[in-house]
Amino acid sequence: xxxxxxxxxxxSASVRAPGAAARLMAHRDWLGFWFMLPAALILISLLVYPLxxxxxxxFTNATIxxxxxxxxxxxxxWILGDATFLHSIVFxxxxxxxxxxxKFALGLYLALLLNKRLPFKALVRSIIxxxxxxxxxxxxxxFWWIFDAQFSIISWSLIKLGLISHNIDFLGDxxxxxxxxxxxxxxxxxxxxxxxxxxxxxxxxxxxxEAATIDGATPWQNFRFITYPLLTPIIAVVMTFxxxxxxxxxxxxxxxTRGGPVNSTHLMTTLSYQRAxxxxxxxxxxxxxxxxxxxxLAAILFSWFGLQRRKWQQGGQA
Amino acid sequence: MASVDIVGxxxxxxxxxxxxxxxxxxxxxxxxxxVGPSGCGKTTLLRMLAGLENVTSxxxxxxxxxxxxxPPKLRDIAMVFQNYALYPHLTVGQNMGFSLxxxxxPLSEIAARVAKAADILxxxxxLERYPRQLSGGQRQRVAMGRAIVRDPQVFLFDEPLSNxxxxxxxxxxxxxxxxxxxxxxxxxxxxxxxxxxxxxxDKIVVMHNGLVEQIGAPLELYDRPANQFVAxxxxxxxxxxxxxxxxxxxxxxxxxxxxxxxxxxxxAPFSSDGRPLILGVRPENLLVAAExxxxxxxxxxxxxxxxxxAVKAGGHALICLIRDRLMPKTGDxxxxxxxxxxxxxxxxxxxxxxxxx
Numbered sequence: 001x002x003x004x005x006x007x008x009x010x011x012s013a014s015v016r017a018p019g020a021a022a023r024l025m026a027h028r029d030w031l032g033f034w035f036m037l038p039a040a041l042i043l044i045s046l047l048v049y050p051l052x053x054x055x056x057x058x059f060t061n062a063t064i065x066x067x068x069x070x071x072x073x074x075x076x077x078w079i080l081g082d083a084t085f086l087h088s089i090v091f092x093x094x095x096x097x098x099x100x101x102x103k104f105a106l107g108l109y110l111a112l113l114l115n116k117r118l119p120f121k122a123l124v125r126s127i128i129x130x131x132x133x134x135x136x137x138x139x140x141x142x143f144w145w146i147f148d149a150q151f152s153i154i155s156w157s158l159i160k161l162g163l164i165s166h167n168i169d170f171l172g173d174x175x176x177x178x179x180x181x182x183x184x185x186x187x188x189x190x191x192x193x194x195x196x197x198x199x200x201x202x203x204x205x206x207x208x209x210e211a212a213t214i215d216g217a218t219p220w221q222n223f224r225f226i227t228y229p230l231l232t233p234i235i236a237v238v239m240t241f242x243x244x245x246x247x248x249x250x251x252x253x254x255x256x257t258r259g260g261p262v263n264s265t266h267l268m269t270t271l272s273y274q275r276a277x278x279x280x281x282x283x284x285x286x287x288x289x290x291x292x293x294x295x296x297l298a299a300i301l302f303s304w305f306g307l308q309r310r311k312w313q314q315g316g317q318a
Numbered sequence: 319m320a321s322v323d324i325v326g327x328x329x330x331x332x333x334x335x336x337x338x339x340x341x342x343x344x345x346x347x348x349x350x351x352x353v354g355p356s357g358c359g360k361t362t363l364l365r366m367l368a369g370l371e372n373v374t375s376x377x378x379x380x381x382x383x384x385x386x387x388x389p390p391k392l393r394d395i396a397m398v399f400q401n402y403a404l405y406p407h408l409t410v411g412q413n414m415g416f417s418l419x420x421x422x423x424p425l426s427e428i429a430a431r432v433a434k435a436a437d438i439l440x441x442x443x444x445l446e447r448y449p450r451q452l453s454g455g456q457r458q459r460v461a462m463g464r465a466i467v468r469d470p471q472v473f474l475f476d477e478p479l480s481n482x483x484x485x486x487x488x489x490x491x492x493x494x495x496x497x498x499x500x501x502x503x504x505x506x507x508x509x510x511x512x513x514x515x516x517x518x519x520d521k522i523v524v525m526h527n528g529l530v531e532q533i534g535a536p537l538e539l540y541d542r543p544a545n546q547f548v549a550x551x552x553x554x555x556x557x558x559x560x561x562x563x564x565x566x567x568x569x570x571x572x573x574x575x576x577x578x579x580x581x582x583x584x585x586a587p588f589s590s591d592g593r594p595l596i597l598g599v600r601p602e603n604l605l606v607a608a609e610x611x612x613x614x615x616x617x618x619x620x621x622x623x624x625x626x627x628a629v630k631a632g633g634h635a636l637i638c639l640i641r642d643r644l645m646p647k648t649g650d651x652x653x654x655x656x657x658x659x660x661x662x663x664x665x666x667x668x669x670x671x672x673x674x675x
Contacts, residue, residue, distance in 0.1 A: 205401065205403065207399050207400075207401055207403035208403050208405060210368075210370050210397075210399070210403065211397070211399060211403035211405075211464075212405075212416070213370070213389075213390050213391070214368060214369075214370075214390045214391065214395065214396065214397050215391070215416050215417035215420060215464070215468070216390075216391035216417050216420045216421060217391075217420055221420055225405075225416075225420075226405065229407045230406065230407060
């Protein structure tokens with residue numbers, strides 16, 4: 001024991017001690033730090049710095065062409081009194097909640113379906129991925145046409161079928177417009193949920209279902225007691241991403257309605273863009289963007305707890 | 319407990335038939351092992367018993383009741399899977415009580431039955447653990463516990479020991495046999511390991527290419543294999559086969575091998591000369607003698623209690639198992655003589671057993 005403990009010090013006495021910097025370069029605990037450094041630099045310069053800049057901007061009265069001065073919480077007190085902003089929060093929450101829930105339900109349904117023996121499974125799988133592959137702007141433009149006041153194919157079909165007599169003004173009526181953008185978001189988001197959950201389903205060993213079937217489980221009980229619990233970790237990941245993507249959606253709304261009619265479909269992102277870039281009030285726009293952070297943090301925290309490794313996933317001896 | 323009757327059962331996947339009409343009768347309380355090389359249809363047959371595969375034609379009866387179209391849960395069977403198929407998100411106790419929970423049995427009853435099964439298998443201290451925290455042998459035991467809790471008519475085992483290491487396999491073999499002795503539940507057990515079959519079964523069903531080759535008690539199969547396949551499959555190291563023609567020389571029957579070497583026989587299955595024949599002799603019945611078939615020693619494997627010698631003789635590779643401390647060297651020449659009382663004869667073309675007269 002003693003000789004073992006002494007040997008390193010004896011060695012360092014005979015060999016000249018390396019400099020502090022060299023030791024820092026070689027030490028095991030610091031090695032990890034050096035390897036992380038490039039990634040950290042990229043993250044800091046491309047994520048943290050712009051984010052900080054954006055938050056800083058929200059405390060100034062900057063406009064386009066004018067760096068502005070620090071005005072404290074003025075922008076925030078102003079937007080809190082702004083009905084359009086408050087409405088955009090409510091609509092963003094509703095948009096996220098409704099679209100994410102339906103995306104989850106539909107995605108899970110499709111995943112379960114695709115996990116069964118199905119003719120032309122590979123083909124069906126690729127078809128389901130199409131909405132995800134098409135650039136959002138392109139599909140948004142398609143939806144814009146589908147919901148167009150004059151040329152809507154839906155109105156046209158219904159008129160031809162004799163069900164209605166006038167074109168439906170999908171994007172002109174506030175409630176209809178909200179429903180339409182939510183529909184488009186769901187259409188676009190379902191494949192991601194479905195394919196990811198399918199990947200999760202495929203990790204469940206078929207023999208578990210066989211064992212449960214022999215144990216007397218009905219198909220519903222198979223889902224309730226085997227599939228669902230084993231899928232929860234992946235559901236937590238998918239839904240976190242789905243919620244974040246939906247909450248920060250911009251392209252669909254901007255292409256289809258630009259927040260209209262009468263600001264009824266403004267998400268916080270589109271409102272921020274409109275105020276800051278179109279309207280030129282950079283400070284105010286930044287304040288609107290910054291207001292999204294608490295909501296996003298809440299969503300991330302929620303999923304962080306959801307993602308905690310469950311007891312059954314931990315290995316080793318208890 | 320119940321008897322199981324498998325009558326003319328066939329199974330086809332699409333156009334490919336994998337089980338070609340199998341008849342097996344399993345008596346109440348019997349431990350029957352389906353054994354055969356991989357792809358012989360034994361697992362498919364077991365899965366048909368369990369209700370995990372449909373029966374293409376024929377009939378399966380459990381306790382006299384035709385179960386062809388009954389779902390697994392109504393067949394009153396329990397199955398132990400090769401990979402154990404333990405529910406990873408449930409504790410050992412929950413795994414074992416799962417079937418009762420599905421039946422909505424009262425919690426007190428579930429706890430009592432799980433405790434009883436845990437007691438039988440020595441799992442009392444592990445009930446709160448998750449499958450990941452268990453060793454292979456413990457998982458195996460939990461899988462059996464899950465079956466025991468259900469108190470079924472028939473236990474089905476699908477290669478339950480193949481994921482265990484050799485030592486544990488031997489221990490679990492004894493444990494399963496002991497369990498069957500205590501519970502006396504009809505058991506159908508699938509394995510590709512003929513040693514498992516020999517050591518555990520009341521009755522062995524040897525399958526090959528979707529057909530039953532022979533059904534019988536372990537030693538019956540060992541002593542009187544019905545054909546060359548069973549003879550070669552049961553027993554380790556496998557039986558030696560010598561192919562040749564039967565000649566009577568000076569009133570003594572001889573088996574003449576392809577290269578002209580002769581094996582003198584005491585008795586022969588028929589008297590006529592020149593008929594092709596396969597002689598089977600187990601390694602332990604191939605004796606080193608002063609005269610007999612000349613053989614060149616290959617690899618010598620001493621195992622302490624016995625020595626296994628691989629030899630080449632008359633164009634055949636043979637294995638010889640001797641209990642004497644005879645240590646020939648590679649390249650040495652030996653003379654080998656089959657023990658007359660323990661030779662088997664098979665038809666050269668069909669491989670069927672021929673009784674020596």
